[in-house]
Amino acid sequence: MRRRPVSVTEFAGYKRRADELLSEVEQDAVIDLVAAVGLWLAAAWGAVIWLTAVASMLALEIFFPQVFGASLLFVALEGALLALYLWLALKSAQEHPL
Secondary structure, three states: OOOOOOOHHHHHHHHHHHHHHHHHHHHHHHHHHHHHHHHHOOOHHHHHHHHHHHHHHHHHHHHOHHHHOOOHHHHHHHHHHHHHHHHHHHHHHHHOOO
């Protein structure tokens, strides 16, 4: 089987897509690390950073499936975790009013 040469436009498209994916992976790595430290310290900002991370991952997965792959299982799992957290936060707020 003979391989065909890759054109310059095909390579440029791949390189651009790889850079987009790499920048998202780097952002998720940093934001997840910061959220993990905040949640481990039980700081209020940790939950806010985690919610931001989940919302950004869900938005990217839903609106850009051609870049990050269309994984309905991932979207359902992240959505369920987000809903569970919000439900637990509301229950906690009802038990401990200000």
